[in-house]
Amino acid sequence: MTDKERQQLLQQLLEKQKTDKLKPSDRYDIPQQDMPEQDPAVRRGNVNEVATGYTETHARLEAMRCLQCKKAPCVNGCPVQIRIRDFVTAIAEGNYKEALDIIKENSLLPAVCGRVCPQEVQCQQTCTVGKKFKDPTKGVSIGRLERYVADLNKNSDSVPTVAAETGKKIAIIGSGPGGIVTAADVRRAGHDVTIFEAFHKPGGVMVYGIPEFRLPKAIVQEEIDTLTKMGVKIVYNFIVGRTRTLEQLLTEDGFDAAYIGVGAGLPRFMGIEGESLIGVYSANEYLTRANLMKAYDFGRGADTPIALSKKVAVIGGGNVAMDSARTALRLGAEKVYLVYRRTEKEMPARIEEVHHAKEEGIEFHILQSPKRIIGDENSRVVAIECLKYELGEPDDSGRRRPIPIEGSEFRIDLDTCIMAIGNGANPLIRQTTPELEFNKWGNIVVDENCKTSMEGVYAGGDIVLGAATVILAMGQGRIAAAAINEYLAKK
Ligand SMILES: Cc1cc2nc3c(=O)[nH]c(=O)nc-3n(C[C@H](O)[C@H](O)[C@H](O)COP(=O)(O)OP(=O)(O)OC[C@H]3O[C@@H](n4cnc5c(N)ncnc54)[C@H](O)[C@@H]3O)c2cc1C
Ligand code: SF4
Structure with missing residues (x-):
């Protein structure tokens, strides 16, 4: 489909909508909008992002393919239960800010998840449109739409509000997606938050593992910048278990709680x-x-x-x-x-x-x-x-x-x-924290609130789940942060 044809189709559909609601058959007839990409022969010679992103016309047409199903099965397919139908509908109506706000209720890193989430085995697998075409890849391109609205908000200066200082100190170990999300949510509650990161740069696998051509590092850095603007401190080249043990952070360095998000980095x-x-x-x-x-x-x-x-x-x-x-x-x-x-x-x-x-x-x-x-x-x-x-x-x-x-x-x-x-779990925390319970694969054992066997210590992401996904690490980060906030409120 050429750009001109795409624009004409969008105009026709918008005209039609003025008098009539689009029927499912109208929506099925809209061709799935492919993601514009760098030519394979060119991109194999550079590290720039392969998928260059939807235009507004692509995004609105793709969003119009959504049937706005009453039960929205796509939501059940999403590990963090984003209100997918509602944000896709907002895009179809041209309300991009509203769409992003809906996503951000449940996912703090939409520009990342829109790029790397395995939608075809999650939300898109259960999409009714994909079922109609008997192929989940033909469902509504939920991730591409998520990326579109997230990218529109790039370089935004907005910083989440932080509650009054509580004087309670939280150590976040590891700056992967789980650590980032936990840090944001506990800082919002007014706690004093420090991230300890073994590497000299933040972001975990999103930076050291997933290549630039799939996930530009500037996107992750923007999320880190938001954290530091919120007042989160980051200490680099600090290996918990070597530089200081978890026990020392909690008993000698004055931390009231900790989140362990050290991933599964052992090859x-x-x-x-x-x-x-x-x-x-x-x-x-x-x-x-x-x-x-x-x-x-x-x-x-x-x-x-x-x-x-x-x-x-x-x-x-x-x-x-x-x-x-x-x-x-x-x-x-x-x-x-x-x-x-x-x-x-x-x-x-x-x-x-x-x-x-x-x-x-x-x-x-x-x-x-x-x-x-x-x-x-x-x-x-x-x-x-x-x-x-x-x-x-x-x-x-x-x-x-x-x-x-x-x-x-x-x-x-x-x-x-x-x-x-x-990859498996790095044994360092295990070797230096005898009070923590681990399973036979070396993963930390947690309850449904991501609480470990140690008082005030929570964990999530790959160190708990084994090598998993960004969205699952984020989801656990949110659960852990809520539990830490509740724990400290009572302390
Ligand atoms: C190459 C690659 C590609 C992937 N592609 C995808 C994909 O396309 N989609 C997807 O959803 N998932 C993908 N994943 C998986 C995904 O990246 C992980 O599931 C996710 O990053 C886990 O997040 P996390 O917060 O648990 O920890 P991580 O991202 O692993 O971050 C842990 C951080 O903790 C730090 N750390 C470790 N030990 C210590 C210590 N003792 N003290 C202080 N800091 C420490 C590490 O340096 C690291 O920065 C991929 C993984 C890899 C390796
Ligand atoms: S299942 Fe598919 S068609 Fe139905 S609401 Fe979700 S995205 Fe739209």
């Missing part, structure tokens, strides 16, 4: 031969070098180098694997292989990311997995030896189990291998 490896060779990275290290340390600008202002690779294999099939593969391409790799032991159907990565990766030229090697990594005499990686796989019966996760085919060994030559097979 997993396969335990195969060759994983310590030069040129084998965990996705975590690779992405941190590229994103947080801006290794793509090494020699032009950035201090952190990264391997200049020609042939890269990324092992895994989730968002982390897609991000690593697409980052390797942008860092100049000529060939990037994505090696995954199941099929594309079982890949946990977002459909959109898989689609983008393929468009950019990532080669998918499905039903394959490395058996060992091969190095040269200088201990540099030169190849992986893989086995082919077939799918068996479903396992505990409900996905069909990959079974190696004996004798199917083959070799892929490469100079860099990136392991993106998952």
